[in-house]
Amino acid sequence: MRARGGVGMMETMTSPKNPTGPGSSFAALVGSSYNDPELCGEVPSLETMSAAAPEVPEDVDAVELRDLAVRVAGQAAALIRTRRAELAGPQGAGLHAHHTKSSAVDPVTEVDEASESFITGELLAARPFDGLLGEEGAARESSSGVTWVVDPIDGTVNFLYGVPDYAVSIGAVVDGEPVAGCVVNVAQDVTYAAALGHGATVVRGGSSPQPVHPRTETDPALSLVATGFGYEASRRRAQAEVLVRLLPQVRDIRRIGAAALDICRVADGSVDVYYEHGIKAWDCAAGTIIAREAGCAVVHPGMEADGKDGAIFFAAQPSVAPAAWATLSEAKGTDKIPA
Structure with missing residues (x-):
């Protein structure tokens, strides 16, 4: 395309x-x-x-990339919901940072790492020649022209505290510009998605996709x-x-x-x-x-x-x-x- x-x-x-x-x-x-x-x-x-x-290589289909991002992000969101329920306990007191990154207030949890591992595994299974760049360390050169840029939990502090605004973010980048992507609000079950030249949509709960305005x-x-x-x-x-x-x-x-x-x-x-x-x-x-x-x-x-x-x-x-x-x-x- x-x-x-x-x-x-x-x-x-x-x-x-x-x-x-x-x-x-x-x-x-x-x-x-x-x-x-x-x-x-x-x-x-x-x-x-x-x-x-941006120009997209002829053998790259932005819609297929979007659909893959939607599938994998949705599955990762389900994993995060399950793991949070298992770890948090009835009062939400069981969640803790696994370690920190840029400062003492920049946490990483075991769920961040599990989510990124799942996402990168699914993406490479579907497209083994693509590159990867992930917040928790995934890094792989692309031989296809497509690189997946992944945040396994955007808003980790919100995730820790139970604030219902944290997301899975998966974008497909070609020549330095995103051409497809999906963002899932995990707690609120809202999915945003887009492909270059095909508009942006939102799905809330089990509804059908609606154009974003x-x-x-x-x-x-x-x-x-x-x-x-x-x-x-x-x-x-x-x-x-x-x-x-x-x-x-x-x-x-x-x-x-x-x-x-x-x-x-x-x-x-x-x-x-x-x-x-x-x-x-x-x-x-x-x-x-x-x-x-x-x-x-x-x-x-x-x-x-x-x-x-x-x-x-x-x-x-x-x-x-x-x-x-x-x-x-x-x-x-x-x-x-x-x-």
């Missing part, structure tokens, strides 16, 4: 065949560094926020903004300073604690904007293609990002994206915040 070229916002948003803008490259700012002076110093134009969709608010002052914080104290301090400057300029702030779900909530209209500094590739690979296929604008730091340089991830519904970027820039929120 070969991807379509990019289209402008008006074509994307008004197409009678694809009213939600599947394959929309307005979604992007693709290929533009977040610290490009044109983007940080000025309000980006709609032309600036349009770019060509973002909101259409045009004023940043009336926009609901989601964000998140790093695990390092110095980065958190700087992120809080940005938030102090931004909060008076927007409707309100939401901090959910799972980047993949934040991105999907931009896509489905639950929030208008999401930004965060220093997120990693597995946090945003699947969410990026879901948001883009819903017609949203996305700036990502790269699908090999380790988060250390503190580059920004930004997703916004298309009506407010340029103005929201400008508002965030005025709050110094488009600058890097290194760890």
Whole structure:
């Protein structure tokens, strides 16, 4: 399959065949560094926020990749629910971090590791020549042109505490851009999925798939903004300073604690904007293609990002994206915040 070229916002948003803008490259700012002076110093134009969709090799079918991601993510979510019930006990007191990563407040549980082991095993069984990049250590070079970027539990702190916002995130990346993906809200049984050029859908419980639509608010002052914080104290301090400057300029702030779900909530209209500094590739690979296929604008730091340089991830519904970027820039929120 070969991807379509990019289209402008008006074509994307008004197409009678694809009213939600599947394959929309307005979604992007693709290929533009977040610290490009044109983007940080000025309000980006709609032309600036349009770019060509990534090319997909002829022998790669984005729909098949999406369907595989949906199957495996759904099975991993079931595994997580089962293991949590077994480990937590009636009061939820049996769950503990197995070890920590970037800081003492960045936990890993045995369920994270079990989920990643299951996911990577299933993906390689189905597609043995693909690459892997996983939060808990999976790393494998691709000989097919496709790399799976996996977060086995996005929102591990929520998982530990029983906050019902943690997810399985599986994205398929080709030439540095996601072309298919699935995000499952494990506790709430909500599944988001997308394939390049085929739109984004959501399934809630046992319902049939429904198209995903973002909101259409045009004023940043009336926009609901989601964000998140790093695990390092110095980065958190700087992120809080940005938030102090931004909060008076927007409707309100939401901090959910799972980047993949934040991105999907931009896509489905639950929030208008999401930004965060220093997120990693597995946090945003699947969410990026879901948001883009819903017609949203996305700036990502790269699908090999380790988060250390503190580059920004930004997703916004298309009506407010340029103005929201400008508002965030005025709050110094488009600058890097290194760890």
